[in-house]
Amino acid sequence: MTHxxxxxxxxxxxxxxxxxxxxDEVDLEIRPGEFFAMLGPSGSGKTTCLRLIAGxxxxxxxxIEIFGETAEGVPPYRRNVNTVFQDYxxxxxxxxxxxxxxxxxxxxxxxxxxxxxxxxxxxxxxxxGYGARKPSQLSGGQRQRVALxxxxxxxxKVLLLDEPLGALDLKLREQMQEELKSLxxxxxVTFVFVTHDxxxxxxMADRIAVFSEGRVMQVGTxxxxxxxxxxxxxxxxxxxxxxxPPDFVARHGGxxxxxxxxxxxxxxxxxxxxxxxxxSRSFLGASTRLSLMVGGQRLHATVPAGTSxxxxxxxxxxxxxxxDLHLLDDQP
Amino acid sequence: xxxxxxxSAPVGLKIAAAAGLLFLHLPILLIFVYAxxxxxxxxxxxxxxxxxxxxxxxxxxxxxxEALILSVKVASISxxxxxxxxxxxxxxxxxxxxxxxxxxxxxxxLPIALPGIITGIALRSAFSLAEIPFSFxxxxxxxxxxxxxxxxxxxxxxxxxxxxSLMEASMDLGADGFQxxxxxxxxxxGTALLxxxxxxxxxxxxxxxxxxFTAGQQQTLPIWMxxxxxxxxxxxxxxxxxxxxxxxxxLPILVAYYLTRDGDQVAGGGK
Numbered sequence: 001m002t003h004x005x006x007x008x009x010x011x012x013x014x015x016x017x018x019x020x021x022x023x024d025e026v027d028l029e030i031r032p033g034e035f036f037a038m039l040g041p042s043g044s045g046k047t048t049c050l051r052l053i054a055g056x057x058x059x060x061x062x063x064i065e066i067f068g069e070t071a072e073g074v075p076p077y078r079r080n081v082n083t084v085f086q087d088y089x090x091x092x093x094x095x096x097x098x099x100x101x102x103x104x105x106x107x108x109x110x111x112x113x114x115x116x117x118x119x120x121x122x123x124x125x126x127x128x129g130y131g132a133r134k135p136s137q138l139s140g141g142q143r144q145r146v147a148l149x150x151x152x153x154x155x156x157k158v159l160l161l162d163e164p165l166g167a168l169d170l171k172l173r174e175q176m177q178e179e180l181k182s183l184x185x186x187x188x189v190t191f192v193f194v195t196h197d198x199x200x201x202x203x204m205a206d207r208i209a210v211f212s213e214g215r216v217m218q219v220g221t222x223x224x225x226x227x228x229x230x231x232x233x234x235x236x237x238x239x240x241x242x243x244x245p246p247d248f249v250a251r252h253g254g255x256x257x258x259x260x261x262x263x264x265x266x267x268x269x270x271x272x273x274x275x276x277x278x279x280s281r282s283f284l285g286a287s288t289r290l291s292l293m294v295g296g297q298r299l300h301a302t303v304p305a306g307t308s309x310x311x312x313x314x315x316x317x318x319x320x321x322x323x324d325l326h327l328l329d330d331q332p
Numbered sequence: 333x334x335x336x337x338x339x340s341a342p343v344g345l346k347i348a349a350a351a352g353l354l355f356l357h358l359p360i361l362l363i364f365v366y367a368x369x370x371x372x373x374x375x376x377x378x379x380x381x382x383x384x385x386x387x388x389x390x391x392x393x394x395x396x397x398e399a400l401i402l403s404v405k406v407a408s409i410s411x412x413x414x415x416x417x418x419x420x421x422x423x424x425x426x427x428x429x430x431x432x433x434x435x436x437x438x439x440x441x442l443p444i445a446l447p448g449i450i451t452g453i454a455l456r457s458a459f460s461l462a463e464i465p466f467s468f469x470x471x472x473x474x475x476x477x478x479x480x481x482x483x484x485x486x487x488x489x490x491x492x493x494x495x496x497s498l499m500e501a502s503m504d505l506g507a508d509g510f511q512x513x514x515x516x517x518x519x520x521x522g523t524a525l526l527x528x529x530x531x532x533x534x535x536x537x538x539x540x541x542x543x544x545f546t547a548g549q550q551q552t553l554p555i556w557m558x559x560x561x562x563x564x565x566x567x568x569x570x571x572x573x574x575x576x577x578x579x580x581x582x583l584p585i586l587v588a589y590y591l592t593r594d595g596d597q598v599a600g601g602g603k
Contacts, residue, residue, distance in 0.1 A: 054500075054504060076500070077504070077506045077507055081504075082504055082505065083500075083504045085497050085501060089498050089501035091498060091501070092520070102502070103505035106502075106505065106507040106515065150505065154505065
């Protein structure tokens, strides 16, 4: 055992289903106590990675360690890892208290003690007194909290969350994001969170791994990922940056190569700047997102609400700082 | 489109429906009436008189008891075999994807679609070829072929509604395979198994065709009744036995019906 212990470590881990490379030579180091998000579109391998950590699936190649212990061949019920499932997977025949106490029950904890533990876990997720209800009598948000309590009552070293907020409406989702974050800070448990929502990953995670087609494209803090995407995929998927071809970059920035430019870094100017045409606009509340054409190049810009804008089809001038043009690593 | 609930059906339709129901159930009532008749050689209508003596006569006939005990044994053992095999098969087919899964599903259901006489002939020739002597156990094998289907069909419907992530959740929370079966799978499919088992029992209990091909000298209750109808001796005894068969097979079916109905509500509500 070393002093720089990792919570979960993937070393060249692959999971192939026949010809489909669901996970392809992934290297990951998840640190103890961090809130780690695995972000990617559906089919990018993030959920398969989660299942490999949980033990529902085994890698076809590579090596996984959970707190220094080899994970391959260890069944899910012998891993100190618990999961909050996407559909919550609450046991419909058990009431809320028995659902939460299930993990303690199968380990032989006496009834009185596990009921006490279940009650305090329910308090932790702000559902005190709900023990006697059946899962079918709860709302989606409440079921989600029960699923969280049922996992946390086992005091896992790693808590896996598979798109846990996907089924909730926007307001509830924002509230749960904050609660999950503060819960994680309070408990100090390593959270591994799978999501396809880049906003969710950026706002909640300490670090993010961006997945595409079974591979990890980039790992970093939300700020790094957002401000300095290394590839066109990350630039496009996280933050919907403008991905600009080398000739455009050379003409307006000086550097040679593909670059990303965040829409909020583009501003409209009165007199000087690059000539462009407004193609369309969408109102986002606090801001307006413009679709512009510069020569043959489409460009997105986000401007604060209240900026006076000419009609669609009108010529405008735009500007951005050269420092905001971020050169990408993958240059085809 | 559904018609208005308050709107009454036309009189003609009501009469037709009543006639249909009467046609279905009057003969069964007649069987019951003849169990009390004083005439023992022909089924004479109206019965010349009523008596309870056939119940005593039936009670004291050892051949009735032998047939009844054999039928109960056969039905019980077939049901147990069906419960084990049908559940395992349903779990395999619903729980995983593998080559030939649909084919296996079809092959399991096929025996119930086949006419009993085909199943009977096929089993008889198979037993002869394998030189298995006809016995109590060959009857059970014959009955198990269709009992397995009943349990399988009930179990697979429930398995499909029981989300696979429930089993994963159980494992994730520290339960091994046995604990997962005991605490999650069984409570979720229990009523379906009970219903399937009761239906299987009822089917086995009154089965004639497959039994005639797979039995040796043994007489199950339905076979005994068939033989008894040919011999005009103490005929109302057959009717008394018929009443017992109706009650023994009808009650489990009724219970099964209520169990699966409630089970559906529970399973649906849990989703």
